Amino acid sequence: MLKINNLHARVEDKEILKGINLEINAGEVHAIMGPNGSGKSTLAAVIAGKEEFEVTEGSVELDGENLEDDAPEERAHKGIFLSFQYPVEIPGVSVTNFMKTAINESRKAKGLEDMPANQMLKLIREKAELLEIDRKFLSRSLNEGFSGGEKKRNEIFQMAMLEPKLAILDETDSGLDIDALRIVANGVNKLKSKDNAVLVITHYQRLLDYIVPDFVHVLHNGKIVKSGGKELALELEEKGYDWLKQETVA
Amino acid sequence: MDLKEKLVSSFLAFENDMDVESPVHDIRSEAMKNFELKGFPSKKEEAWKYTSLNSLQKIDFSIFPKEISALEYKNVKKYFIHEIDTYKIVFVDGIYSSYLSETTHDGVDICLMSSALTKPMYKQVIDVYFNKVASKDETLTTLNTAFSKEGAFIYIPKNKMPKKPVEIIHFSTGNEASLMLQPRSLIVAEENSELQVIERHQSLTSNEVFTNSVTEIFAAKSAIIDYYKVQNDAASASLVDNTYISQKDHSHVKVHTFSFGGKLTRNNLNFYQNGEHIDSTMKGVTILGDKQHVDHHTLVHHIEPNCESHQDYKGIYGENSTGVFNGKIIVDKIAQKTNAFQQNNNILVSDKATINTKPQLEIFADDVKCSHGCTIGQLDEDALFYLQSRGIPKKEARALLMYAFANNVLESVKIPELKTRINKLIANKLGVRLGFDL
Numbered sequence: 001m002l003k004i005n006n007l008h009a010r011v012e013d014k015e016i017l018k019g020i021n022l023e024i025n026a027g028e029v030h031a032i033m034g035p036n037g038s039g040k041s042t043l044a045a046v047i048a049g050k051e052e053f054e055v056t057e058g059s060v061e062l063d064g065e066n067l068e069d070d071a072p073e074e075r076a077h078k079g080i081f082l083s084f085q086y087p088v089e090i091p092g093v094s095v096t097n098f099m100k101t102a103i104n105e106s107r108k109a110k111g112l113e114d115m116p117a118n119q120m121l122k123l124i125r126e127k128a129e130l131l132e133i134d135r136k137f138l139s140r141s142l143n144e145g146f147s148g149g150e151k152k153r154n155e156i157f158q159m160a161m162l163e164p165k166l167a168i169l170d171e172t173d174s175g176l177d178i179d180a181l182r183i184v185a186n187g188v189n190k191l192k193s194k195d196n197a198v199l200v201i202t203h204y205q206r207l208l209d210y211i212v213p214d215f216v217h218v219l220h221n222g223k224i225v226k227s228g229g230k231e232l233a234l235e236l237e238e239k240g241y242d243w244l245k246q247e248t249v250a
Numbered sequence: 251m252d253l254k255e256k257l258v259s260s261f262l263a264f265e266n267d268m269d270v271e272s273p274v275h276d277i278r279s280e281a282m283k284n285f286e287l288k289g290f291p292s293k294k295e296e297a298w299k300y301t302s303l304n305s306l307q308k309i310d311f312s313i314f315p316k317e318i319s320a321l322e323y324k325n326v327k328k329y330f331i332h333e334i335d336t337y338k339i340v341f342v343d344g345i346y347s348s349y350l351s352e353t354t355h356d357g358v359d360i361c362l363m364s365s366a367l368t369k370p371m372y373k374q375v376i377d378v379y380f381n382k383v384a385s386k387d388e389t390l391t392t393l394n395t396a397f398s399k400e401g402a403f404i405y406i407p408k409n410k411m412p413k414k415p416v417e418i419i420h421f422s423t424g425n426e427a428s429l430m431l432q433p434r435s436l437i438v439a440e441e442n443s444e445l446q447v448i449e450r451h452q453s454l455t456s457n458e459v460f461t462n463s464v465t466e467i468f469a470a471k472s473a474i475i476d477y478y479k480v481q482n483d484a485a486s487a488s489l490v491d492n493t494y495i496s497q498k499d500h501s502h503v504k505v506h507t508f509s510f511g512g513k514l515t516r517n518n519l520n521f522y523q524n525g526e527h528i529d530s531t532m533k534g535v536t537i538l539g540d541k542q543h544v545d546h547h548t549l550v551h552h553i554e555p556n557c558e559s560h561q562d563y564k565g566i567y568g569e570n571s572t573g574v575f576n577g578k579i580i581v582d583k584i585a586q587k588t589n590a591f592q593q594n595n596n597i598l599v600s601d602k603a604t605i606n607t608k609p610q611l612e613i614f615a616d617d618v619k620c621s622h623g624c625t626i627g628q629l630d631e632d633a634l635f636y637l638q639s640r641g642i643p644k645k646e647a648r649a650l651l652m653y654a655f656a657n658n659v660l661e662s663v664k665i666p667e668l669k670t671r672i673n674k675l676i677a678n679k680l681g682v683r684l685g686f687d688l
Contacts, residue, residue, distance in 0.1 A: 072635060090654045091655075092656075092660075101650065106641040141654075162640070
């Protein structure tokens with residue numbers, strides 16, 4: 001589904017990704033772990049098409065199609081979703097209205113009519129229930145005054161609404177208490193199917209107890225330095241990242 | 251002949267038609283002397299540094315429109331908040347249109363300045379209030395005072411509240427190649443009364459219009475007034491709006507100014523707090539494009555202790571548009587425990603747009619809370635990326651962010667239909683559908 005070939009990216013003069021290779025197939029859950037500053041969030045943003053980063057070499061392909069020239073919204077229409085580490089606050093636009101806009105813009109891009117209002121409402125209720133989201137929450141301004149947990153739950157709610165092929169969860173566990181973490185992970189697990197894939201980006205192993213990965217990759221200094229099964233996450237938790245740094249230097 | 255000379259000579263003809271025995275006549279003559287001495291303000295004056303009236307002075311404006319031109323309601327319906335029932339005071343080329351208006355004398359007076367200035371039954375109100383808060387020194391205000399004859403007159407007695415909001419609309423039809431209008435309005439809300447007013451100036455053609463308007467508003471003890479100015483005029487229309495508000499104890503006055511159109515708009519909004527526990531609120535949304543220019547000059551004079559003032563102005567400037575915000579707050583020595591807040595946030599969406607923003611605080615009391623802040627920025631790139639990543643195209647994402655930026659100023663709009671209308675004007679002005687009903 002997603003194929004990343006020798007991806008190099010930089011912001012201004014600083015090279016952050018230095019040759020990433022990664023292949024994710026439908027039905028798989030991948031985790032990318034790594035110390036701060038290793039390039040994890042940059043990788044997520046580059047896949048989603050953030051213009052601030054310049055791809056200098058290599059490519060990102062979705063279903064065999066190079067995404068190079070696609071704007072972030074076009075990538076979203078093709079099925080890429082990024083759950084943000086720091087979701088943006090939008091006063092005056094309710095969660096419901098925001099989702100209506102997002103869904104209908106995606107439909108428009110596919111040549112479909114707007115989703116009928118009653119159908120939209122039904123969908124919103126269904127997905128809100130999945131994330132244990134209160135009705136009142138849906139009429140609040142998007143992310144404005146939300147707690148850390150509410151923001152992340154709202155991100156996964158949006159993912160549930162948009163039903164992406166590939167969901168990238170960027171540090172979704174940061175700022176979550178254990179109950180919120182369980183709800184969020186539970187939501188992700190229910191949305192998982194043989195047709196979609198999840199890429200979890202995390203510093204800690206904690207989230208991976210709930211969203212169990214098929215593959216774990218360690219990112220260090222802009223490169224994937226080690227890949228393995230879910231046991232690699234436990235090893236990292238135990239030993240920290242220092243041993244890796246030494247290993248790569250050697 | 252330039253505009254000043256034309257106005258000075260027109261005043262003689264104007265006087266001929268007026269009752270020279272009336273005390274108002276003395277007020278007019280006095281005002282004319284001041285204008286004759288000072289003329290139009292120039293850019294050399296600090297208060298007019300960023301707004302030039304030079305090009306307007308070169309236009310040969312008609313000072314007195316010829317005859318009434320009739321307007322069909324269906325052709326101008328869209329300029330009214332027609333979804334709800336309102337009282338209406340409507341002028342066409344400066345002349346009262348009884349056909350489009352709906353006035354009342356049922357417990358409250360919602361009618362005409364020309365009646366108030368001439369009829370004996372209003373003499374007492376005129377003696378007490380007319381030209382009492384308007385400046386006798388500011389040159390454009392005195393020019394208006396000199397020619398004061400027609401406009402809206404609203405008198406709300408103690409404990410009364412009109413059944414519905416009042417719309418004041420000034421249409422210009424383009425019957426004259428270029429027309430100068432000088433509406434003069436007086437609004438008095440007595441003790442514990444309540445009033446909602448929507449004011450609009452609307453040119454219906456591309457002919458030049460220059461409006462120099464003065465409105466005096468008096469809020470007595472515990473009165474509540476909500477005043478909405480909708481400025482979405484044609485590209486050939488210029489407006490200088492001089493509004494003077496005098497408040498007594500425990501009164502609340504809110505003025506919302508929505509500036510979306512016109513060639514040149516200058517708002518001189520002046521609050522005088524003549525009592526304690528007063529609340530004065532000014533809110534503004536300005537969205538400009540093309541070569542439009544809007545200049546907000548606000549003044550709050552805290553004269554007595556224990557009062558509050560709140561200012562929140564948001565501006566979005568595109569293309570070659572220019573904006574000015576100058577917020578002056580004076581706190582007299584006696585006015586302890588004053589709370590004065592001022593906020594002006596701006597987004598420039600074009601490299602050629604400019605905004606000049608300046609707080610001007612003169613505080614003579616020592617136990618006060620005053621805060622002011624202004625920001626000028628571009629749209630947040632991270633926020634844009636967030637919306638795009640949800641499938642919202644860049645253009646719509648930008649509009650949504652601008653909408654969100656301007657929107658919170660609307661929370662205090664009390665008339666839902668007006669709020670919806672303003673929301674739609676904002677969406678329209680930003681050039682997109684927002685994908686949901688507002």
